[in-house]
Amino acid sequence: MTRPTQRVTHDLRFALTEMAQRVGERSPSVRGGDWQMAVVTLINGDGTVAVDGIPAVRCLETYEQPTVGDVILITQSGNGNWAAWGRTSTGGIAIGQTVAARKSSSTPRTSTTVMANDPHLAIPVVPGTYKLDAFLMYDGDATADLKLGWSAPAGTTGAWWPGAMDNSGTTLTAVQRWGALSDITASTITVGAIGAGSIIACRPVGTVVVTTAGTFALSWAQGTSSATATNVRGQSTLELRRIA
Structure with missing residues (x-):
């Protein structure tokens, strides 16, 4: 064999070796560990899911409420065990995710009992249960008080509780309102205020079932019309956590 032929053979062998190495670096069957996307086909009862022919992929604790049809990220260890990181984003709000809004400044309303959305406390939502x-935080004339309600996409249902003082109260020792409201989009309730500049707080909580994408917002007005402003104060917040 001549030297040029030997050199060509050596170069070809080297090129093939390099190619095989690159292919191996990219192949899960060679590397023994990799990540990929997969579709959930079955929810097992032991903290695992079946995906695309793999019968048991262990779910991380952060992968909440696995659902058949979820597109998830899975990874394989060198010894062949599989783990599910969680579902991939659909561009919406994932189960377990919290979305929130904060009032950047106070909003005063005078001489009106007409409900209107707060300019800051509004959140875009997708179908799901939250x-x-x-x-x-708010203040207002003790006779005007604060009327609370919610604006939501068509078809939204749910229930809520205002977590506030009764509107008959005029001091911080007023009785708390215990009544809950079973229709989150139609029901309103008036909670107490004790005077202009006397800031008090309430903590509305509840369950919201959204069937159509849109915006969920705090809606409010004065309970009784007054020329003394009712103010919902800056640093108030609204949170929705998707649970299903």
Whole structure:
């Protein structure tokens, strides 16, 4: 064999070796561990799911409420065990995810009992079931009080409780309102205020079942029309945590 032929053979062998190495680096069957996307086909009762022919993929604790049809990320260890990181984003709100809004400044309303959405406490939502948790700071004339309600996409249902003082109260020792409301989009309730500049708080909580994408927002007005403003104060917050 001539030297040029030997050199060509050596170069070809080297090229093939390099190619095989690169292919191996990219192949799960060679590497023994990799991640990929898969579709859930069965929910097992032991903390695992079946996906695309793999009978048992262990779910991480952060992968909440697995559902058949979820597109998830899975990874394989070198010894062949599989783990599910969780579902991939659909561009919406994932189960277990919390979305929130904060009032950046106070909003005053005078001489009106007409409900209107708060300019800050509004959140875009997708179909699903949410846990509602709001923290509202407000003040107003003791006869005007604060009327609370919610604006939501068509078809939304749910129930809520205002977590506030009764509207008959005029001091911080007033009786708390215990009544819950069973229709989150139609029901309103008036909670107490004790005077302009006397800031108090309430903590509405509840369950919101959304069937159509849209915006969920705090809606409010004065309970009784007054020229003294009722204010929902800056730093109030609205949170929704998707639970199903």
